[in-house]
Structure formats: structure tokens, C-alpha cells
Amino acid sequence: MLELSRVLNSTNGVLLSKSDEAIFTGVSTDSRKIRKDELFFALYGSNFDGHDFVLEALEKGAKGAVIERPLFLIPNGKVLIKVPSTLESLGDLASTWRRSFVNLRLAAITGSNGKTTTKEMASNILSLKFSVLKNTGNFNNLIGLPLTLLKLREGHNAAVVELGMNDFGEIRRLSEIAAPDIGAITNIGRAHLEKLGGIEGVVRAKAELVEGFTENKTFVTNMDDPWVKKIGEPIKCHKISFGIDTPQTYISAKDIETVEFSAVRFRMIVGGDKLPIRIRGIGLHNVMNALCAAGIAIAFGCNTDEIQAGLERFIPAYMRLEVMDTSFGFKIINDTYNANPDSMRRGVEELVRLKGSGRAIAVLGDMLELGMASEAEHRSLGEFLCDSKVDLVIAYGKQGEHVLEVLRGRAKGILAETHEEAAENLIKLAKEGDLVLIKGSRGMQMEKVIQRLFKE
Structure with a gap:
């Protein structure tokens, strides 16, 4: 429950209506999903203006x-x-609300790849x-994180957010809002280069998470x-x-091995303790x-x-290296959630490693938000596909050429x-026993290729 006085103090807002001390049951930014007695925030962007929906809310x-x-x-x-x-x-409101939970500890995870998987693994533990x-x-x-934190309730004593x-x-602003006690950067890769300029820019942006750590x-x-x-070196x-390595x-981790298309097994060493771990799904990078x-x-x-038991319970997220059988006799690796140059290579590596006696086929959409590096990165991907001996590539998007x-x-x-x-070409050319990777940036909506394959 949010009191009107808390909202006004947190936001430095000006009350335009006459009102006694109101109590709000929650916060929403979507007039279509508004609930009784919630507080509606009229956000706006390049394609919408929440002020048009205030009266509706x-x-x-x-x-x-x-x-x-x-x-x-x-x-x-x-x-x-x-x-x-x-x-x-x-x-600001979410920040104030989060800080009111004085006994709650929060971990924040960022990185170029693996944020969601790491968050899910950590929350399972x-x-x-x-x-x-x-x-x-x-x-x-900047919208989703505050909405998440505003769901904190009295029973919560831990939070893990990406x-x-x-x-x-x-990241600096998100860190200000979340006030993490624990920070993790999974890795640094070539993502969002359009605004960050290059790998050094990615490093600067990700480092904002821990710049205030004491x-x-x-x-x-x-x-x-x-x-x-x-x-990490200068952070005290x-x-x-x-x-x-x-x-x-x-x-x-040592003794890493895969169990066909179902799992990865390895020995985790924590201090002097050694424990056998089995995590569902493919992807050797999931060990990290x-x-x-x-x-x-x-x-x-x-x-x-608890670490061992929690990782055993982990279930891979939808559209992230998800192995699917088709009625055409070939298998699909559905990795359509997103893509950047590094995650593309990891996906191709898994494709080639698991193809068995069949052929390795890649159906790839563009990698977006690469700016001036886009053409060079797509050409580099082409070289990697050749070096990896992928048998067939079906490209979709402006950078596919x-x-x-x-x-x-x-x-x-x-x-x-x-x-x-893309789907019709795949149906025509793929054979029984082949393995197909389908991947692209979120904006390419490569899951639509898969939807066509499963259309009755």
C-alpha cells in the first residue's frame, strides 16, 4: 500500500486535486491493465503518450x-x-519504496550475455x-525495474534483478533505484554498439553498476x-x-560434459568443496x-x-537455446529471444557441437543496434559460419546480404x-536428422519462422 504523502515526498510532486490522505494499492503504467485504486503513471515515448489515457485509467x-x-x-x-x-x-518512488525494506538484500546483474539465465539460476537457489x-x-x-521493485511486500527478504x-x-540510474548490496557483471561483449561506440564504451556503461560500491x-x-x-580492480x-580458465x-568448474540435448554436467569447486552439478538445457556457456x-x-x-539443489531446479527460459522436435524430422534450437555478435557465435558453436551425423543449418536474422559496425560484424559472422563448417545458412533482414x-x-x-x-526454404531443404539454429535480435521476431513450422 502506498500513501499519498509517500508519493508526494518521493517525487516532489504537486497535488492538483483536493484530497484527503489517499492509499494506493499499487502502481501501473498501462491503462489497459489498471486495477482498482492503483496509481497510474502517464509515461510517454516516441510512439505513445500516457496522458492520452489518463481519463480512461x-x-x-x-x-x-x-x-x-x-x-x-x-x-x-x-x-x-x-x-x-x-x-x-x-x-524515485521505487527507490524510496525499496529503501524502506531495510532488512532486504538485493543483487543486481548486468552483462552483455547471460543476465536472464544467471538471474533465474540465482533466484532458484x-x-x-x-x-x-x-x-x-x-x-x-527504467520502466520495468521500478515496477518490479514496487511489488516488494513485507514478506520479501531477498531480491535478484537484471x-x-x-x-x-x-545502468547508473538503475543502480541508484535498486540500491544493490551485491553486483555481478556476467561478461562484456559487442552489444549496443550503436550508442556505446565500441567495446570500451560497453565496459564504461556496464561498470556503472559498481562505481559506487564500498x-x-x-x-x-x-x-x-x-x-x-x-x-573490479579499483573497486574497494x-x-x-x-x-x-x-x-x-x-x-x-571442471569435468564439463553434455548429456545430449538435455543437460550439462560438471564439478563445481567452491573454496575447497567439490559438488556435482547438473543443469537442464544445452549451452556450455551456461556453466559460467x-x-x-x-x-x-x-x-x-x-x-x-542449497547451491546444488537450486541449480538442479533451474529450467531454461523460453526462446533461449530451447531444443524442439518438428514434424519434419529435424530438430530446432530456438534461440530467438535476442542476438549480438558474441551470442551468435555461442549459438553457432552449440549447433555444430550437437549436430551429430546430420547437417548444421542456421536461420539467422539481423543483429541490431550495432551502428557503424553493423556491416563489419555481419561479415565477420559470415566468416565464423564458414570456419565453423555450417552446411546451410538462411539469412533474413537487411544485413543478411x-x-x-x-x-x-x-x-x-x-x-x-x-x-x-525463410520457413518455406527450411521445410524444403532440411532433412531428417538435421539440426537447425534459429536466432536473431529481438526486433527481427525470428520466432515467427518457428510459428510457421508448427502451423497446422
Whole structure:
């Protein structure tokens, strides 16, 4: 429950309506899903303006609204609060609300790849000991994170959230809102280059997570990633190190092996303890995600039995290296949630490693948000596909021609104009026993290719 006085104090808002001390049951930014007595925040962006839906939200039961522009008509009994920025105010309110939970510890995870998987693994472990709040779906930005934190209730004593970004300053602001006790950067890769400029820009943006960390904070540090290691060196806080290739890390892994398409097995070493781990799904890189999750769990005070049991319960997220059988006799690796140059390579590596006696086929959409590096990165991907000996590439998107130019004369490639065409080519050319990777950036909606394959 949110009191009107808390909202006004947190946001420095101006009350435009006459009202006694109101109590709000929650917060919403979507007038279509508003619930009775919630507080509606009228956000706006390039394609929408929440102010157009304030009256609708109030008519559907919202008790009040936070706005930037005054309304000419104020319904009786409703609360209107004017602020300079509804987005900033949403974050400020969430920040105040989070800090009111003085006994709650929070872990924040960022990185170029593996954020969601690591968050899910960590929350699985923590839930064996704590009442855990986590963000879901794409609620990892300046809107989604505040909405997540505003769901904190008296019973919660732990939270684990992922932080996403595509520009400088966003992780800093998210960290200000979340006030993490524990921070983890899974890795640094070539993502969001359009605004960040290059790998050095990615490092600067991700480092914002821990730039204010002091002795009472914990940084879970990937020592196999030279950029993450460099970020951690000047930070004066407690550190929990993990890695596979770096000697003397606190958490490491050995004897890594796969169980066909179902699981990865390995031995995790935590300090001097050794424990057998089995995690569902494919993807050898998920071993590193598991080590990072274990580091977060240790920072919360979990023991090795809880780490082992929690990782056993992990279920891979939808559209992330999800293996699917088709009625056509070939298998699909559905990795359509998102893509960047590094995750593309990991997906291709899994495709080639698991193909068996069949052929390796890649159906790939564009990698977005690469800016001036886009053509070069897609050509580089083409080289990687050739070196990896992928048998057939079906490309979809404006950058697909750059991938296929590199393949020409070295591997078979087809450029599809639509999702439907990509699916039809796959149905025509793939054979029983082949393995198919389908992947692309979120904006490419490559899951539509899969939907066509399963259409009756």
C-alpha cells in the first residue's frame, strides 16, 4: 500500500486535486491493465503518450494519476499529481519504496550475455532460503525495474534483478533505484554498439553498476573476462571470484560434459568443496552463468547444498537455446529471444557441437543496434559460419546480404525476404536428422519462422 504523502515526498510532486490522505494499492503504467485504486503513471515515448489515457485509467478504477501536463477535467474523488518527469518520478518512488525494506538484500546483474539465465539460476537457489522477488520478462529497464521493485511486500527478504541498457547512464540510474548490496557483471561483449561506440564504451556503461560500491558491498567477478576483471580492480569492496580458465578463483568448474540435448554436467569447486552439478538445457556457456549464480548465492549466505539443489531446479527460459522436435524430422534450437555478435557465435558453436551425423543449418536474422559496425560484424559472422563448417545458412533482414557475400563459393546461403519465405526454404531443404539454429535480435521476431513450422 502506498500513501499519498509517500508519493508526494518521493517525487516532489504537486497535488492538483483536493484530497484527503489517499492509499494506493499499487502502481501501473498501462491503462489497459489498471486495477482498482492503483496509481497510474502517464509515461510517454516516441510512439505513445500516457496522458492520452489518463481519463480512461481513472474511469477503470485508478484512484489517481501522476502527470507532467495538467488536465482540464479532474474527476471527483480522484488524485492528480504533477511532476517534471513521470519516468524520473516512477524511479524515485521505487527507490524510496525499496529503501524502506531495510532488512532486504538485493543483487543486481548486468552483462552483455547471460543476465536472464544467471538471474533465474540465482533466484532458484535463493528461494530455498529466502522469500525472493525477481523481475520477469523484459522488466529490466527504467520502466520495468521500478515496477518490479514496487511489488516488494513485507514478506520479501531477498531480491535478484537484471539490469539492461543500450546507452550510457542507464545502468547508473538503475543502480541508484535498486540500491544493490551485491553486483555481478556476467561478461562484456559487442552489444549496443550503436550508442556505446565500441567495446570500451560497453565496459564504461556496464561498470556503472559498481562505481559506487564500498566495503559493505559485494562484487561477484568473472575473472575469465579481462574487461570485468579490469572493472573490479579499483573497486574497494568484498569480491567473490569465479572462472574456468583462471587459476585460484573461489568458484570454478571442471569435468564439463553434455548429456545430449538435455543437460550439462560438471564439478563445481567452491573454496575447497567439490559438488556435482547438473543443469537442464544445452549451452556450455551456461556453466559460467551457474558459477556466477553460485557467487551471488554465497554472498547471500547460502551453502553448497542449497547451491546444488537450486541449480538442479533451474529450467531454461523460453526462446533461449530451447531444443524442439518438428514434424519434419529435424530438430530446432530456438534461440530467438535476442542476438549480438558474441551470442551468435555461442549459438553457432552449440549447433555444430550437437549436430551429430546430420547437417548444421542456421536461420539467422539481423543483429541490431550495432551502428557503424553493423556491416563489419555481419561479415565477420559470415566468416565464423564458414570456419565453423555450417552446411546451410538462411539469412533474413537487411544485413543478411553481407553475411551471404562472405559465404559465396564456400557454403550454401539463401536470403529470405520474409519469415514465411525463410520457413518455406527450411521445410524444403532440411532433412531428417538435421539440426537447425534459429536466432536473431529481438526486433527481427525470428520466432515467427518457428510459428510457421508448427502451423497446422
